Amino acid sequence: MSLEITITEAIKAAMRSKDKVALDALRAVKSQLQLLKTENRDQEITSEQEISILQRLIKQRKDSITQFSAQGREDLSEVERAQMEVIERFLPAQLTEEELEVQVRMLIEQTGASSIKDLGKVMPLATKTLAGKSDGKSISEMVKKLLS
Template sequence: MSLKATIMTDMKAAMKSKDQAALRTLRALKSAIMNVETSAGRNDEPLSEDEEMKLLVKQAKQRRDSMQQYIDNGREDLASVEKEELEVIERYLPKALAPEEIEAQVKAIMAEVGASSMKDMGKVMGIASKKMAGQADGKDISAVVKRLLS
């Protein structure tokens, strides 16, 4: 089932259970999906799995960034709203990788492409970012790659 169909089903369930946080978040996700689908040049094509993952990662990152800004400015009330929404979005993302798992995958990718110096960072990052999309933050992957290549 596509992400859009899953979200529609979950929206109905959230309405029935009167879960306002889930409903608010699911409506935002549905809106984001529709914005991408109706963007110029798409001809209302449904999103691919890769595009769905990118959209979810982007929405989760927005919530994390907003939550951090609210915390930095002493607005715990608004930060809690962002936290609730982030928890809903994370239901649709794959399980996050542990640091050891990230390192193991990066080592495997490095062996696969024959990376040995910082010159190869772009090759490794390109493959690693695609392979671990939604499972690990780009900053975490980058830190591991830098450490292993230096």
């Protein structure tokens, strides 16, 4: 089932249960999917694009949480955190730190990277291979850690 259909069903469920936080988060996802569909009228939306949208929305929520917490607005921070949790349910299972390390080690071996200077070889492959399974920041930190 496509993400759009899944989100539509989840919106209906949130409306029935009167879950405003989930409804707002799901509508944001649906809005971004519709925007992508409009931009790419002649192309089918890929699962990588759908995952990218979800990750972008989660990153926006994380940034908002950081800003609201810095300003002492824990009420708004909690709303963003709850929305982030709703959106995360639609992402594939995320890798643990140990699993991420194993995957990155294999990619480093594949590329023949040996030092931090080879970061440019590993990162494009790592972000493509691990898309949806881990966020870019975690991937970058792990690659830097293992190449140092």
